[in-house]
Amino acid sequence: MVPNPAPTALWPAPYAGGAVDATVHVPGSKSVTNRALVLAALASEPGWLRRPLRSRDTLLMAGALRAMGVGIEETVSSSSSVAGGTGEAWRVLPAGLGGPATVDVGNAGTVMRFLPPVAALADGPIRFDGDPRSYERPLNGVIDALRVLGARIDDDGRGSLPLTVHGGGALDGGPVEIDASSSSQFVSALLLSGPRFNQGVEVRHTGSSLPSLPHIRMTVDMLRAVGAQVDSPESGGEPNVWRVTPGALLGRDLTVEPDLSNAQPFLAAALVTGGKVLIPDWPARTTQPGDRLREIFTEMGGSCELTDYGLEFTGSGAVHGIDVDLGDVGELTPGVAAVAALADSPSTLRGVAHLRLHETDRLAALTKEINELGGDVTETADGLHIRPRPLHGGVFHTYEDHRMATAGAIIGLAVEGVRIENVATTAKTLPDFPDLWTGMLGA
Ligand SMILES: O=C(O)C1=C[C@@H](OP(=O)(O)O)[C@@H](O)[C@H](O)C1
Ligand SMILES: C=C(OP(=O)(O)O)C(=O)O
DSSP states (O other): OOOOOOOOSOEEOOOOOSOOEEEOOOOBOHHHHHHHHHHHHTSSSOEEEESOOOSHHHHHHHHHHHHTTOEEEEEEEOOTTSTTOSEEEEEEEOOOOBOSEEEEOTTOHHHHHHHHHHHHTSEEEEEEEOOGGGGTSOOHHHHHHHHHTTOEEEEOSSSSSSEEEEEESOOOOEEEEEOOSSOTHHHHHHHHHGGGSTTOEEEEEOSSOOOOHHHHHHHHHHHHHTTOOEEOGGGTOOTTEEEEOOOOOOOOEEEOOBOTTTTHHHHHHHHHHTOEEEEETOOSSOOOGGGGHHHHHHHTTOEEEEOSSEEEEEOOSOOOOOEEEOGGGGGGHHHHHHHHTTSSSOEEEESOGGGGGSSSOHHHHHHHHHHHTTOEEEEOSSSEEEEOOOOOOEEEOOTTOHHHHHHHHHHHHHSTTEEETTGGGGGGTOTTHHHHHHHHTTO
8 A cells, every 4th residue: 555645734835035046856757657667567578667756656556566466676776887877776577467456546647547458468357446536537538448449347337446357368459449638648558558459459539639648659659669569640640549569568677767747846946036956867858748848937937958967947037927738738737827826927828628637626726726825816618817916825725636735835935924735745746845845945
């Protein structure tokens, strides 16, 4: 079990009082770590993950794979002669997948969506359960598709958790149509296990829109890196269609990139205080949506320089509003909204209706919490209008959403007396957040 940390006392968000100047080492990417774990578990030989993210979502993923029979050995290396350098490394030893087993998904979208297809390949029943919020998050695209591809699944008919996948040791696979407008993770889930389906998989998205395309590109890139053959719209294929050929996957030695979405609050700190923050190891090329921050936060008033060492982001002292479609990079919305609430002009954030079904209803939560501090935010059909007003201190509720906690911390840098309820919820993807934040401020 990887517990959802119990709410703690109110955390006084540090007020900056001046320009920050810091180097922040951001831990590994959640999205890369959890894809790498799944691909390594499905490979035909052992593999390594170096600098994996150790957080609630990734420990839930590792625990679930172990429950199905996969070996995951956690090692810490102090020798820089080891490839990938010093730090933590996980060795993944694939094995025949089997049940009975129970998987706790917590509130991790990656675990609840990526693992039912893996369970369909296991021999025996795999039961999936999670936090109360996980029952409300959409899973119908994965459940319906797996049934079309040959899986037997018992659920309560609502298209969500809890459920049991009765794995038969193999899955036919083949073509399937899904509506992934509520989550790109439906597509990623089917592609990740696709090489192990007897006929591979052809996923055709039929919905009106598709969020988080960079995350689907991440899936395709990582599949190719372990030897899978994938046709995608970007590689000249049909729009909205992905094809994965059946075949064995290689065990690789992968060093996980820093989580660029978790770098967001630190870059925001440079922006809102007119300071400077350096994030070492920012990749020169990446599919992570957080890379869009270079452009978004530059438009909002900062400037950045990407060097061999990392990304240096500098605030100018001015923070501007922005009109931006965040559909591709929805997980950046809470942090952009927090900065927008401190800007010198209004903002419109668009293309993120699906955030209503994330960790919490993020559009409602951001509106309520910023307005409780004196802000002027309204929800639109697909996003937020934010008209900056002088804010005052108060309690910022997080709704068990890690990105609400970090959004509140950004506001707290510029507004005295902000207290974050349950900052421990950042453990979902960044357990070190409070320490990294106070460290950045030199406290
Ligand atoms: O595949 C992934 O790793 C993710 C995809 C996105 O999900 P949605 O498409 O459901 O927004 C993103 O918001 C989430 O944080 C991580
Ligand atoms: C939406 C998010 O997470 P999940 O993987 O649970 O969907 C997120 O991290 O912002």
